Amino acid sequence: MSKINVAILGATGMIGQRFIQMLEDHPYFEIEGLYASERSQGKKLSEVLKVRDHVYLDETMDREIEVMDVGKISKNCRVAFSGIPSDLAGPTETQLAEAGVAVFTNAGSHRMDEHVPILIPEVNPDQIEAIKDQPTYKDGGYIVTNANCSSTGIAAPLAALDRAYGLKQVFVSTYQALSGAGYPGVPSLDAVGNVVPFISHEEEKMETELAKMLGTYSNGKFNFAGFKVMANCARVPVVDGHLESLVLDLEQQPTLEEIEKTLVGFRGEPQKLNLPSAPVQPIIVRHEDNRPQPVFDVMAGSPARAKGMAVTIGRLRQGNGYYKAFAMSHNTLRGGAGGSVLNAELAKAKGIL
Ligand SMILES: NC(=O)c1ccc[n+]([C@@H]2O[C@H](COP(=O)([O-])OP(=O)(O)OC[C@H]3O[C@@H](n4cnc5c(N)ncnc54)[C@H](OP(=O)(O)O)[C@@H]3O)[C@@H](O)[C@H]2O)c1
Known part of the structure; x- marks a missing residue:
């Protein structure tokens, strides 16, 4: 089977380098080029390395960064994986889709566009059908986003x-x-030994993106889920891994054993299709009093290609009619590049690539 040529946009950034990690030996995709700004032009990956917990192949480390060029990318690549800033991603990703490229992006610019799904293949695989209503789809181009x-x-x-x-x-x-x-x-002076209780636009994103993802797409429209999300977001001095405290109000009152069984038994389309980057068990539940923690749980997931792709839940409790828990996930793998790669794997499995 010949591999599909892909471009990585933002290859010198946190997300871009996770893309390189996940794609350097991928069974479906071949990296055609690493793209960033003029600042990085001609530098080898080894000179602009940011990811510290992955050992890249020698030939990957020797690859040179090129200036992002929509014409070249659309000529040579079926797919673009995007990790560029939102203000740039808006027009660039539109141009790529118009030129017939399938864009899988981490940027927020197109998440709320009509016919653009915020896709998590375990959660809303059917919403990939929305891309067929994008005007560029007839010529092969489209945009799929993942959530913040x-x-x-x-x-x-x-x-x-x-x-x-x-x-x-x-x-x-x-x-x-x-x-x-x-x-x-x-x-560093804001981050070290500190907690910053503000992340621009993060709370608003959580309050809308979850409702879009957990809703439906029918008759050319997204119908948002009806539950309410109230978010408080803070930045803590941890390198990778977002910890989230949850208080949930459910319509029914299941036991904690029932909740755990539901979470542990949860499987989605990627697991059924055995997609390369899909974690065998997408939600892991831990019982220790002090888990999940970033240092222990950020790389949760198996097989090896799916490390960092599982979500860990711990400290499940119940009281006053509410349920409480902590969730932990890898923000640049599951919440970033890995999410986009899984979306592209789903698109390929569905014959859209
Ligand atoms: N970090 C996360 O956990 C996370 C999670 C989900 C979504 N996202 C989203 O993913 C995107 C990338 O985030 P990041 O954290 O990887 O950011 P980052 O580390 O700041 O990297 C940004 C990348 O964009 C490139 N870039 C900037 N201006 C450019 C230009 N004019 N032309 C071409 N390339 C340009 C940079 O290249 P140079 O080095 O050459 O400047 C760099 O490769 C953002 O939209 C972000 O909101 C991030």
């Missing part, structure tokens, strides 16, 4: 519980890693 990293981390557990017991309200407080702000991100 804190919404992604709780989307699968919330979907599992909503389907089983009905969600009324979600109160979420986040403890978000520094890598979520990109590189170099939060100034």
Whole structure:
């Protein structure tokens, strides 16, 4: 089987380098080029390395960064994986889709566009059908987004519980890693030994993106789910991994054993299709008093290609009619590049690529 040529946009950034990690030896995709700004032109990956916990292949480290060029990318690539800033992503991704490229993006610019899904294949695989209503689809181009990293981390557990017991309200407080702000991100004097209780637009994103993802797409329209999300977001001095505290108001009153069984047994389309980057068990439940923690749980997931793609839930409790828990996920893998790669794998499995 010949592989599909792909471009990585933002290859010097936190998300771009996770894309390179996931795609350097991928069974479906071949990296055609690493693209960033003029600042990085001609530099080897080894000179602009940001990811510290992955050993790239020697030939990957020697690859040179090129200036992003829509014409070249659309001529050579069927797919673009995008990790560029939102203001640039808006027009660039539209141009690529218009030129017939399938764009799988982490940027927020197109998430609320009509006919553009915020896709998490375990949660809303059917919403991929929305791309067929995008005007560029007839010529092969389209845009698929994934959610912001804190919404992604709780989307699968919330979907599992909503389907089983009905969600009324979600109160979420986040403890978000520094890598979520990109590189170099939060100034060190603001981050070290500190917690910053503000992340621009993050709370608004959580309050709308989850409702879009857990809703439906029919008759050319997204119908948002009816439950309410109230979010408080903070940045903490952790490198990778968002911890999120949850208080849930459910329509039914299941036991904690029933909740755990629902979460642990949750499987989606990627698991049924055995997609390469799909974690065998998308939601892991831990019983220790002090888990999940970023240092222990951020790389949860198996097989090896799906490390960092599972969500870990812990400290499940019940009281006063509410359910409480902590969720932990890898913001640049599950909540970033890995999410987009899984979306592209789903598109291929469905014959859309
Ligand atoms: N970090 C996360 O956890 C996370 C999670 C979900 C979504 N996202 C979204 O993903 C996107 C990337 O985030 P990030 O954290 O990877 O940011 P980042 O570390 O700041 O990287 C940004 C990348 O964009 C490139 N870029 C900037 N201006 C450019 C230009 N004019 N032309 C071409 N390339 C340009 C940069 O290249 P140079 O090095 O050459 O400047 C760099 O490769 C953002 O839209 C972000 O909101 C991030």
